[in-house]
Amino acid sequence: MTQSNDQSTSRRDFLKVSTATAVGTGVLSSLGSTAHIYAGGDDKVKVGLVGCGGRGTGAASQALSTDGNVKLEAMADAFDDRLDRSLKNLQKQFSGRPERIDVAEEKKFVGFDAYQKVLDSGVDVVILATPPGFRPIHFEAAVNKGVHVFMEKPVATDVTGVKKVLAAAKKAKDKKLAVGVGLQRHHQAPYIETINRLKDGAIGDITSMRCYWNGGGVWEPRLDRKDAKSEMEYQMRNWYYYNWLCGDHINEQHIHNIDVCNWLKEDFPVKAYGMGGRQVRTDKKYGEIYDHFAVEFEYADGTRMYSQCRHIRNCWNSVTEHAQGSKGSCDISGAKYQTNAGYKWKYRGKKPNPYQVEHDDLFAAIRKGTPYNEAEYGAKSTMTAILGRLATYSGKPVTWDQAMASNVDLMPKDFSWEATPITVPDDNGFYPIPTPGVTKVL
Numbered sequence: 104m105t106q107s108n109d110q111s112t113s114r115r116d117f118l119k120v121s122t123a124t125a126v127g128t129g130v131l132s133s134l135g136s137t138a139h140i141y142a143g144g145d146d147k148v149k150v151g152l153v154g155c156g157g158r159g160t161g162a163a164s165q166a167l168s169t170d171g172n173v174k175l176e177a178m179a180d181a182f183d184d185r186l187d188r189s190l191k192n193l194q195k196q197f198s199g200r201p202e203r204i205d206v207a208e209e210k211k212f213v214g215f216d217a218y219q220k221v222l223d224s225g226v227d228v229v230i231l232a233t234p235p236g237f238r239p240i241h242f243e244a245a246v247n248k249g250v251h252v253f254m255e256k257p258v259a260t261d262v263t264g265v266k267k268v269l270a271a272a273k274k275a276k277d278k279k280l281a282v283g284v285g286l287q288r289h290h291q292a293p294y295i296e297t298i299n300r301l302k303d304g305a306i307g308d309i310t311s312m313r314c315y316w317n318g319g320g321v322w323e324p325r326l327d328r329k330d331a332k333s334e335m336e337y338q339m340r341n342w343y344y345y346n347w348l349c350g351d352h353i354n355e356q357h358i359h360n361i362d363v364c365n366w367l368k369e370d371f372p373v374k375a376y377g378m379g380g381r382q383v384r385t386d387k388k389y390g391e392i393y394d395h396f397a398v399e400f401e402y403a404d405g406t407r408m409y410s411q412c413r414h415i416r417n418c419w420n421s422v423t424e425h426a427q428g429s430k431g432s433c434d435i436s437g438a439k440y441q442t443n444a445g446y447k448w449k450y451r452g453k454k455p456n457p458y459q460v461e462h463d464d465l466f467a468a469i470r471k472g473t474p475y476n477e478a479e480y481g482a483k484s485t486m487t488a489i490l491g492r493l494a495t496y497s498g499k500p501v502t503w504d505q506a507m508a509s510n511v512d513l514m515p516k517d518f519s520w521e522a523t524p525i526t527v528p529d530d531n532g533f534y535p536i537p538t539p540g541v542t543k544v545l
Contacts, residue, residue: 498539
């Protein structure tokens with residue numbers, strides 16, 4: 104399906120990126136923040152949390168651990184039990200600094216519209232950590248409200264969501280809002296040093312890249328169908344196993360490794376070829392996602408990125424990235440390389456926690472009023488992962504331009520506990536599984 108010319112996005116226009124806008128150097132953390140007044144005119148930065156699962160709770164903890172006067176004042180989740188558990192965990196973590204958490208009962212919001220109530224509560228920064236399908240909606244609302252954002256990766260689960268994030272990212276720049284994205288390797292010292300050396304030609308011209316997220320999988324489904332009040336609740340509680348919420352594990356997890364390769368190339372693929380399926384995790388409780396992907400991404404200059412991700416136990420595991428150059432090879436994740444001439448290098452510097460550094464950098468930018476926007480880069484790496492999923496599900500090559508010209512939209516038409524998700528089980532509880540050669544993805 105194609106769009107009219109005024110709606111289509113050419114790859115050349117879409118992929119314009121520079122090292123100045125692709126924030127990933129971690130330099131802001133060295134600027135300091137405590138001596139500067141918050142750009143809003145008050146030294147206190149008020150934080151709101153939307154999405155109170157494990158990653159959201161962790162991100163809130165890191166935000167509250169930044170320098171200066173920072174306070175968590177509002178929280179939101181679809182489920183009250185998750186919100187209450189998150190708040191208790193944070194209060195325990197900050198028992199020595201209780202002033203950093205001040206969430207009044209009237210600022211604990213539950214339901215599908217809870218995010219908007221957090222944005223309306225007067226916070227300066229919002230952490231968006233719900234299942235990623237909601238990210239485009241929440242990010243757009245935060246930008247419209249004029250609130251700074253930290254959002255977890257990936258930033259969308261379909262092409263429509265990516266486009267929404269890109270439009271909001273441009274608006275955020277115009278409004279001088281700071282936006283961080285949870286691709287923390289861009290703030291991880293060994294990665295930064297290694298990538299910079301490779302860009303400076305340490306192993307010559309990059310000719311190919313490999314990246315992996317092969318492991319045994321994530322948490323098992325958390326709710327039995329008979330205990331769910333509706334199909335919507337069942338899928339929301341087990342969000343990782345449904346594409347509108349997660350985007351499959353190539354998008355939710357493997358994006359980290361794919362993103363590193365894009366970072367090195369300072370570009371994004373023009374085409375993807377993929378294969379995969381459900382070999383082991385075939386039980387209906389695993390929803391509609393695959394358990395393995397193998398994707399070959401092609402860049403405009405002919406460079407290839409070979410990508411694998413797998414959720415199968417008792418197999419070879421690897422969460423790594425590698426580059427081959429005309430003069431040597433590099434284990435990027437291991438922060439080491441060797442040249443064909445026999446020279447070897449390994450990073451031996453300090454290794455601060457990148458999850459903390461990414462918040463230190465964001466909050467330093469907010470306090471100083473420094474331009475800071477990772478949303479475009481996050482959207483493009485998300486789109487790369489989605490491109491790989493589309494090629495794998497269809498079993499056919501898919502180009503970036505073909506995907507971006509489509510109107511793929513996985514989201515429900517309305518959000519309530521009675522609403523029907525886009526995919527539902529059959530009478531036996533099984534969901535329709537994409538079939539290469541049959542399934543249409545564009």
